[in-house]
Amino acid sequence: MxxxxxxxxxxxxxxxxxxxxxxxxxxxxxxxxxxxxxxxxxxxxxxxxxxxxxxxxxxxxxxxxxxxxxxxxxxxxxxxxxxxxxxxxxxxxxxxxxxxxxxxxxxxxxxxxxxxxxxxxxxxxxxxxxxxxxxxxxxxxxxxxxxxxxxxxxxxxxxxxxxxxxxxxxxxxxxxxxxxxxxxxxxxxxxxxxxHADTRDATVVGYVGARSRPRALALALEGEVRLTSRLDPVVAARIGAVLAGVSELGLAMVREERYTAVEARVVVEVLVGTGRHALLTVTRMR
Structure with missing residues (x-):
């Protein structure tokens, strides 16, 4: 090996x-x-x-x-x-x-x-x-x-x-x-x-990847913008359909990754991991 x-x-x-x-x-x-x-x-x-x-x-x-x-x-x-x-x-x-x-x-x-x-x-x-x-x-x-x-x-x-x-x-x-x-x-x-994670609501302020089927989301959570983990394909398709009707605001950066900013209208439910990882996993749209 x-x-x-x-x-x-x-x-x-x-x-x-x-x-x-x-x-x-x-x-x-x-x-x-x-x-x-x-x-x-x-x-x-x-x-x-x-x-x-x-x-x-x-x-x-x-x-x-x-x-x-x-x-x-x-x-x-x-x-x-x-x-x-x-x-x-x-x-x-x-x-x-x-x-x-x-x-x-x-x-x-x-x-x-x-x-x-x-x-x-x-x-x-x-x-x-x-x-x-x-x-x-x-x-x-x-x-x-x-x-x-x-x-x-x-x-x-x-x-x-x-x-x-x-x-x-x-x-x-x-x-x-x-x-x-x-x-x-x-x-x-x-x-x-x-x-182990806590479930919270967060507002979508941007997306990474294709608008119709984003790879990840930029979320406003507790006063800061954070990126989610990779979206489930079914969730990505549903969010993409909603993003089609939301105005784009240009490109932005968070933690050295570029995302497309959008008007803050869409709310999603996320699992917020505890401990050192604290990953954001989108479970569904609100």
């Missing part, structure tokens, strides 16, 4: 999907990390592909228990008591390597693993179904103890909803849903996720 890899991503949705063929995992709030055990060492990669081993030496040492040829996908997290502390993980990642080493002694990291990309005997397994990869992951980690552990997984939606409702205080920021028969969707948003 050529490293670094394109990691799989998840699309934000307003509700947890239901029906046969779905598996669910709690979403940990940390730093996305690929762990690769080579014949010589353990190398850790960030989502961007950057080598981050010097910042997570404790996890690299723990990864030496793995057999060469193992590549895992997961989250580097730091627990403070019984709560996942993202600020502690952020502080370590932003420190100089020497400072990160000191922090690792004060607050050791854990590695919450949800997928296996390469198996020591089978090689690249990204094309295999999720349920098969899950079994391979559990097998590889069967003799491996903390701080490397597989995240819980279930095909029972009621259990997933209980995780979503009951684990928020522990730092679990939501639930990720994956198709049982799905391959590893490297480089694309092939999984879906729900995060």
């Amino acid at each position: 050529e490293l670094p890899v394109d990691v799989a991503l998840a699309k934000a949705v307003p509700t947890l999907p239901a029906g046969e063929g779905w598996w669910y995992e709690p979403k940990f709030d940390g730093h996305r990390t690929i762990m690769a055990r080579t014949a010589e060492a353990v190398v850790l990669y960030a989502r961007s592909g950057r080598v981050v081993t010097p910042w997570w030496r404790d996890l690299a040492r723990a990864g030496e228990q793995l057999l060469p040829g193992t590549v895992l996908d997961g989250e580097a997290v730091i627990w403070t008591g019984h709560h996942i502390d993202f600020s502690a993980a952020q502080s370590r990642a932003a420190s100089a390597p020497a400072r990160a080493l000191l922090l690792s002694h004060q607050l050791p990291a854990a590695y919450a693993v949800w997928d296996i990309l390469s198996h020591p005997s089978l090689g690249d397994v990204r094309g295999r179904p999720y349920v098969e990869r899950r079994g391979l992951l559990l097998g590889v980690l069967s003799e491996i103890g903390p701080p490397i552990q597989a995240v819980p997984a279930t095909d029972d939606r009621d259990v997933a909803i209980a995780w979503y409702s009951g684990l928020r205080d522990q730092g679990i920021e939501g639930v990720v849903a994956k198709r049982a028969g799905g391959a590893y969707p490297g480089g694309r948003r092939g999984w879906v996720k729900i995060r």
